[in-house]
Amino acid sequence: MNATATAVEELAAFKKLAQGIAQLGRAAPPVDLSADERVARAKQVFIQKTDAQVALDLESCLHCGMCAEACHFYEGTGQGRYAPIHKLKLLRKVYRRELGPFRLVHRLLTRDLSVADLEQWQELVFDSCTECGRCDMICPVGVHLSRGVHITRQALAAAGLAPAELRALDAEQSRTGAIFGADVGVLRSALEAVRAQGITVPLDKPRAEYLVLTTAPDLLIYRSSLAATARIMNHLKFDWTFASNAFEAASSGALSGDEAAQKQATQRIVDAALACGAKYVIVPECGHAYPTLRWEGPNEVDRTFPFEVLAISELIGREIDSGRLRVKPVGAAKRVTFHDPCKLGRKGGVFDEPRKALAALGVELRETESRRATNYCCGGGAGVFLLERAAPLRAAAFRIKREQFDATGAQSVVTSCDSCRMTFAAGAEQTNWNVPVESLVKLVADHLATGEAT
Amino acid sequence: MTLLDFARGPAMFWAMTLMIIGIVWRLAGTVLLARRKDRSSPRGENRVAAGLRAVAMRSVPPHELEKSITFQHITGYAWHLGWFATFLFFAPHVPFLKSILGFGWPGLPNQAIVILAAITLAILLALLVRRMVHPVLKVISDFDDYLSSLVVCAPLVTGIVTYAHLFPDRHETMIALHILSVEALMVWLPLGKIFHCITALPLRFQIGATYARRGVKA
Numbered sequence: 001m002n003a004t005a006t007a008v009e010e011l012a013a014f015k016k017l018a019q020g021i022a023q024l025g026r027a028a029p030p031v032d033l034s035a036d037e038r039v040a041r042a043k044q045v046f047i048q049k050t051d052a053q054v055a056l057d058l059e060s061c062l063h064c065g066m067c068a069e070a071c072h073f074y075e076g077t078g079q080g081r082y083a084p085i086h087k088l089k090l091l092r093k094v095y096r097r098e099l100g101p102f103r104l105v106h107r108l109l110t111r112d113l114s115v116a117d118l119e120q121w122q123e124l125v126f127d128s129c130t131e132c133g134r135c136d137m138i139c140p141v142g143v144h145l146s147r148g149v150h151i152t153r154q155a156l157a158a159a160g161l162a163p164a165e166l167r168a169l170d171a172e173q174s175r176t177g178a179i180f181g182a183d184v185g186v187l188r189s190a191l192e193a194v195r196a197q198g199i200t201v202p203l204d205k206p207r208a209e210y211l212v213l214t215t216a217p218d219l220l221i222y223r224s225s226l227a228a229t230a231r232i233m234n235h236l237k238f239d240w241t242f243a244s245n246a247f248e249a250a251s252s253g254a255l256s257g258d259e260a261a262q263k264q265a266t267q268r269i270v271d272a273a274l275a276c277g278a279k280y281v282i283v284p285e286c287g288h289a290y291p292t293l294r295w296e297g298p299n300e301v302d303r304t305f306p307f308e309v310l311a312i313s314e315l316i317g318r319e320i321d322s323g324r325l326r327v328k329p330v331g332a333a334k335r336v337t338f339h340d341p342c343k344l345g346r347k348g349g350v351f352d353e354p355r356k357a358l359a360a361l362g363v364e365l366r367e368t369e370s371r372r373a374t375n376y377c378c379g380g381g382a383g384v385f386l387l388e389r390a391a392p393l394r395a396a397a398f399r400i401k402r403e404q405f406d407a408t409g410a411q412s413v414v415t416s417c418d419s420c421r422m423t424f425a426a427g428a429e430q431t432n433w434n435v436p437v438e439s440l441v442k443l444v445a446d447h448l449a450t451g452e453a454t
Numbered sequence: 455m456t457l458l459d460f461a462r463g464p465a466m467f468w469a470m471t472l473m474i475i476g477i478v479w480r481l482a483g484t485v486l487l488a489r490r491k492d493r494s495s496p497r498g499e500n501r502v503a504a505g506l507r508a509v510a511m512r513s514v515p516p517h518e519l520e521k522s523i524t525f526q527h528i529t530g531y532a533w534h535l536g537w538f539a540t541f542l543f544f545a546p547h548v549p550f551l552k553s554i555l556g557f558g559w560p561g562l563p564n565q566a567i568v569i570l571a572a573i574t575l576a577i578l579l580a581l582l583v584r585r586m587v588h589p590v591l592k593v594i595s596d597f598d599d600y601l602s603s604l605v606v607c608a609p610l611v612t613g614i615v616t617y618a619h620l621f622p623d624r625h626e627t628m629i630a631l632h633i634l635s636v637e638a639l640m641v642w643l644p645l646g647k648i649f650h651c652i653t654a655l656p657l658r659f660q661i662g663a664t665y666a667r668r669g670v671k672a
Contacts, residue, residue, distance in 0.1 A: 052487040053660060059484050060653040063599050064530070065590040069522040080589035101483025102645070137672060138519045140512055140530075141654040142661035295668060298493035305495070349497055349669025370518040373670055 006224050007436070013221040014425050017180060021386055027168040031160030035115040038159035042118055045155040046094035054151065055099065057143045058092045061085055067135040067145055072376055073128045076396025084135040087124045088148040090117055090155070118161050125152045126163050127390040130381035130397075132342035137374055146347075153257030165386045166256035173252045174261050177245070177268060182216035184244050190219045191242065194227045201230045202241040210240035211278035211307075213249035213269065215286040217418035225285055225418075228445030229312060233282075235448050236324055240282075246272030249289035254296070255383030263300045266293060273307050283311045285441055287343035287381060287417035294348065311344055313416040313440050317353020320360045326449035329362030336438070337366050337410035339401075339424075340375040341417035343382075354416055354440050361447055366408035376401050380423030398427030405435060416440040458626050461633040469637035476644025477652060484653075497669035501662075508662025508672055509655050529577050536574030540567055540610065568617055575610040578603065598646045605642045608635035 033041070050058075068074040068083035080086070094113055096106040131153075133146040156162055162170070169179050176183050191201045202208070212233060218226045233240045246268045253261030273281050283290045294309040310318070319325035338358060344350045351372045358365050370376050379397025384390050401424075405413055413435060415421060424437045455463070514520075520527065541547060545561030552558030561567075582603045585591040612632035615621070621628055643649060665672035 050487070052485050052489050053664070055484045055487050056653060056657050056660060059480065060650050060657045062647055062650050063591070063594050063596075064526060065588065065594060066523045066526055068590040070519060074590065075522075078589060080591075080593035083590045083594055086590075086594050099487065101480045136661065136665070138515055138523065139661075141650055142508060142512055142658040142672075144661055144664060291668075295494045298495075299490070302493065304493045308495075346670060347668065351670075373672065374516050374518050 010221050010224070011425070014422060017217070017220050018422075018426065020180065021165070022388055024168050024386060025164035025388065027172070028164035029167065029171050031167075033160045038115050038118060038161065039113055041158040041160075042090075042155040043094055043098065043113055045158045046091055046151065047098050049151040049154060050091070050095050050099055053144070054091075054147065055095065057145075057148060058088070058095050058100075060141045061088075061092075061143055062141060064140065066138050066140060067143070070134045070138040070374075072132075072134070072379060072397040072400050073393055076400055077393070081124065082128045084129070084145040084149070085143070087121070087129055087152065088145065090121055091148050091152050093117075115159075118156055118159050121152060122156060122161055122163065125149050125156065126166070127384065127387055128393055130342065130377045130379065130384050131347075132377035132381055133346045134342070134370075134374065134377065137346070150257065154259055155257070157257035157259075162256040162258065163383075163387055165388070166252060166383050167258075169252035169383075169386070170256050170258045170261040173248070173250075174264055177265075178216065178248055179250055179252055180216040180220060182219040182248070184247070186219050187214070187242070187244060187247050190214075190223055190226060193223060194230055197227060199227055199230050200234055204244050205239075205241035206276065208239050208241040208276045208278060210238050210280045210282055211246075211269075211273045211276055212240050212242055212282045212284075213289070214242065214247050214284050215249045215289065215418060217286070217422060218284055222285075222418060222421070222439060222442075224442050225439045228439065228442040229282075229284060231445040231448065232312075232316065232325070232441065235445075236319055241276060243272040243276065249283050249286045249293070251289060251292045252383075254288055254292040255386075259300070262292065262296070266297045266300045269293060270297070270301055270305065273305075278307050280315075281305075281307055281309050282315055283309060285312060285416045285418050285421075285439055287341035287419055288383075289343075290350070291343050291347045311348065311350050311353075311416070313344065313354045313357065314350045315353075316441070316444055317350075317356040320356050325444075327357075327360050327444055328447045328449050329360075330443075330447055331362055332364045334363045334412075335366055335408075335410045336363050336412050336414045337368055337405055337408040338371075338440075339368075339378065339405075339413055339415040339417075339420055339437075340372055341381070341415060341420050342375065342377045344416060345375060346373050354414075357440060357444055358414065361443065366410045368404040368408055370404060376404055378417075378420040378423040379427070380419055385419055385423045385426070394423060395427065395430060398423070398431070402427065402431065402433055410435070412436040412438050414438045414440050414443060456626070456630070458630040458633075461630040461637070465634060465637050469640040473640040473643055476641075477649075480644050480649060481652060492667070494667075496667045499666040499669055501666045504666030504671065505659035505663035508665075509658045512658045512662075529581060533574050533577040533581070536570050536577070537606065537610070540571045540574060540613070543567060544571075544613070564617070568614060571610050571614055575607060575614070578607050578610070582607075601642065602646045602648050605635070605639045605646075606648070609639060611635075 067085050074082040129149050131146045135145045194201050251262050251265040290311045379394045421437050543562040544567045548558050548561045612635045616628040616632050661672050
């Protein structure tokens with residue numbers, strides 16, 4: 001299939017998935033909790049998650065408001081309530097009343113957390129925060145704001161107040177292990193489609209050095225990225241496999257704040273990796289899945305992993321460095337810019353490896369003004385792209401991102417995250433922006449040096 | 455006992471005592487909370503070096519961040535420098551500080567310090583007005599922000615008024631009020647956001663080390 005046909009097919013699949021996402025909230029299970037139960041559950045999470053590090057954050061804020069200047073949602077809307085530090089207000093309230101050194105005074109002087117507070121904060125920590133962490137980079141005293149937002153998400157989730165779309169995903173993944181209906185049947189059919197291209201794709205090998213994960217958008221929309229992953233693994237002659245009992249890398253619980261769901265998804269992958277004796281688990285182009293497994297996973301399942309977790313872009317960069325992965329130069333005539341997915345970059349530490357791949361491909365890389373640790377988020381991370389009512393906020397964030405891209409004069413944007421690609425695709429459609437957004441994995445796979453194994 | 459005697463004697467003693475007890479209490483209540491063990495394997499960066507780097511470099515954000523906070527940065531640094539310069543180098547302050555520390559240093563010319571104090575006060579008042587009208591600061595500000603502004607401005611106001619002899623018949627009272635205003639600041643320090651003078655550098659270290667674990671310079 002040529003590139004244009006692939007793009008058309010992927011756009012159609014994207015629109016179909018987008019229609020499904022718009023209906024997602026209707027599938028959310030009902031929550032039967034009284035107001036008092038919601039408040040009690042939220043407070044329990046706030047207290048449980050506030051350790052000495054979080055407490056130091058909450059004791060140190062100057063209320064300078066600089067964090068807002070790093071936030072795309074504040075910059076895009078001018079609404080003061082989107083200031084990151086404001087989003088930590090409930091966490092600070094509970095800390096001060098329940099744990100802080102002056103709690104007796106605060107209990108006398110401040111009112112307790114209410115369910116109205118929790119309901120009001122839903123928009124602030126879900127719709128208008130992608131937990132991208134750009135605010136963490138600007139705070140003059142070093143408050144870890146995105147961590148505070150995530151704790152607040154977890155508190156709201158415990159209170160049954162995560163947005164319906166995310167609760168629906170949690171329920172689906174807990175029940176089937178899959179999201180967006182991309183279950184094992186869809187996996188098998190997608191792999192068959194890849195095999196039909198003459199590409200070898202192992203599934204359920206009893207022993208394998210590399211356990212490779214995929215994700216629903218790759219199965220439903222970006223099948224070319226799925227095929228590209230297989231081509232690269234084969235090119236490297238790795239002993240690898242997909243596992244039908246643990247193929248979905250995404251973790252809805254990491255988005256909604258439902259820690260039980262997150263732990264279940266992580267445990268499924270860990271069990272599969274241990275069962276096949278994997279030394280490496282490869283995370284596909286799914287931004288949040290990487291820090292969820294690589295950095296949070298060991299804490300969720302309370303053990304240090306006996307295997308290494310690598311993002312596919314990280315693996316590519318490493319193998320190019322080692323000389324085992326050889327690519328043909330695309331040529332400097334191709335001018336690209338690279339979008340660092342927040343969860344891979346700022347929250348994951350994967351900055352250099354994708355750039356090594358682009359350097360090996362010989363393309364002219366034109367960096368955006370804000371890049372690497374200060375990169376602007378796509379606007380849809382941490383599940384925001386799933387929230388119907390957050391569409392205006394995503395549009396505001398996309399305007400900033402688009403300006404950054406356009407200023408580079410690049411012919412295309414390369415990235416390594418399906419959520420970012422989908423968010424950009426939606427923004428492009430709404431604003432008639434016609435700069436293609438490419439998968440790094442596919443770009444590399446399309447330019448593998450001769451002798452490629454299939 | 456005159457008001458000045460009170461300010462120099464028991465008020466100073468109790469302000470100092472409350473400040474020290476308050477700092478120890480608040481700091482202990484914060485850092486003695488449990489710490490979570492992180493079971494993920496770090497990337498291998500030197501986290502101590504990264505923490506120290508963050509302590510220094512948080513004052514100099516990258517250009518793409520700095521350009522949107524230039525006003526706050528310049529005014530923030532300016533008033534802190536002006537305030538401490540006034541405190542440390544106003545000639546009448548030096549003997550007082552020497553009596554506490556056991557060593558002294560030359561003061562700066564009084565007129566220069568008064569001009570500096572006036573500029574510092576003007577910046578603080580401008581920032582206070584900004585706090586009341588800025589879309590973000592309006593939302594996030596609370597009682598602590600306004601009281602902290604007041605207790606930081608008060609020593610400057612009383613100091614300038616005292617130096618300028620605006621109330622020549624009450625000069626001793628004005629000196630007493632100036633000292634009491636400093637004591638109010640000392641008492642409020644462990645209670646409000648001025649406490650960041652104790653926690654800011656450790657927190658910078660903390661975020662630098664936390665992000666370095668993942669291989670990110672913060």
